[in-house]
Amino acid sequence: MRRAVLSLFLAAVLPIAATGAASQTKPGMAPIDVHVEPIASFGRVSPETQFGEFEFRGGLVLSSPMKGFGGLSGFDVRPNGTDFVAVSDRGKWFSGRLVRNAGRLTGIEATRWGPMRDIRGRPLTRRVRSDAESVRLASSGNGAYVTFEQSNDLKFYAFTRDPALARAEIVAVPRAARGLVANQGLETVAVAPLGGPLAGSPVLVTERSLDADGNHRAFIVSGKQAGAFSIVRSDDYDVTDGAFMPNGDLLLLERKVSALPIGVNMRLRRIAGDAIRPGAVLDGPVALEAAMSEQIDNMEGLAVSTDPDGKTRVTIVSDDNLNPLQRTLLLEFVWTGPAVAVAE
Template sequence: MRHPLRAALALALAAALAAPLSSAPGLVAPALAASDQKPGMRPVTVHAEPIQRFQRNGDATRFGEFEFRGGLILSSNERRFGSFSGIDIGPDGSRFIAVADIGRWLTGRLVRASGHLVGVEETRSGVMLDDKGRPLLRRSRADAEAVRLAPDGSGAYVTFEQSNTLKFYRFKTDPSLARATPVALPKSARGMVGNQGLETVAIAPASGPLAGSPVIVSEQSLDAAGNHRAWVVRGPRAGAFSVVRSDDYDVTDGAFMPDGDLLLLERRVTALPVGVNMRLRRIPAGAIRPGAVVDGPVMMEASMADQIDNMEGLAVSTDDDGRMRVTLVSDDNQNPFQRTLLLEFVWLGPSTALN
């Protein structure tokens, strides 16, 4: 999302403590060239600078319930590169798809060595289309915030925050050729605040209590009790529920874990002291039902003492040892003081948490 002025300044100043000015794209996203408005993915060169340690001034590898497995600072000479707000990983564990909140797709392959993220390859970029096949050029229509691949491989679900809509893109290989199909939401999913609404889409396991339904969570559109509004889109438990909001954290993405629980990525921005925090929180899937108010334990928390930025996208996959792997991406807001980061962790399980 595009933050209010105070939050944006806080993010810019906080990231400036960590990022060299030369490694980030321009502050204001330039207009699309005519060639960029044409549907179809095209190759884009992406430079990946490895992040060896998650702690800025330490050698720790375990953080809460997770072990750090490498990171990258991504940059490109592509004028519209950046602003990535959602990511998902394909069934092979390496192919990825990302959306930018300026209405663009990015696809590619993650490269790992000895289980650690070391690079990206085969990167391609393309404009997103609306339901009539027109490029999403206006900011109010292009604000894609989360992406989740359909389990059957038929395409991807994308949330748009300013319009507070969920759309499905049907494709096999090229998302930039796919037209948006609106997904009907429960009637209760109305009245969300523009630019503070749908930030998350997760697809529940088909065999679980939510029967494969998309689950959407708002970033900062809150209910009367001050909790995040959320919905199960369809199925036997379709309807509204709430996610407890705590410690001034906002939800920026979510995905279901292999055991069926919902993993949420959350972010907190502070002006004094200037900085940004992120955390991962686990919500028991069995608790999600219409009218419920759900909460769960914090599995990991990080601050500006760690290699983070404006963390907005989350993907869950499985590593070669069968453990849950989490991939995070940051939204640089097209701001030279911020960075596009890819970070990976593996879940060690609650019994090995270091709190």
């Protein structure tokens, strides 16, 4: 996660988010008070809305008086396009409903917070076991897959309404996934389209566990094509999340952290979904790239949904590392398609 480096530079450049104290006594999810501050423009100085292949559709800065809120590292949206489920890398669930006005993200409501549980139903407390990094709702709608980076586990939580009541179930990963680097391993879980060649299998991509050629190790978890493949690593970017788009492409969220005064960069990269198979080494175009001149932080969670017009919507959340000098951001974009080259 490279949190130490992030904290060094973000302490110098990012505003302070609100924190406070609260407690929870009943099992399951409990209401949480979340404050929102709208982000009018993705660019800090420019009002433009088009960034690469995406159009900015609003953003929020989230904060809460509850102690421990933040650290959001995974995010997904239900098929209705509004209800969401997120995970914190301190072993917490966060859920709620996205509010939009004229297609633009303006707020969240019905927010709830609760503990993640282990296979015995006990709340996760040990840091090495609670470092949830990505969440992806199952196609069946009856639960979610979650990756845990420090232990390099993939777990399934069966639930329909309250994830904080669900026990973890270990999901077997391919034998090729052995030997991953702790804290740089299973960062991403995406669920392939049911009707595609991978038939709904979870797909895993590592943050910085690399193969012999320096590329990100990746895995198809189940089905006839279960096995390992690679994603080309470039420009010192780490993979922090990914989700399949309606057209079948795998959209990756990537982050690069540099020493002061450069800071942090974020980008989105598209990988052809029909090319994912054991043994493949895959690359794809950069669809969006942003730096500190845009409204970004440590962007870690990605969700793909469809807006009422049928366009592909992308929602991205940042992990503030529970550092009051960082921010929890929620950003939304609509994919406008690959850029068309103009003949000179």
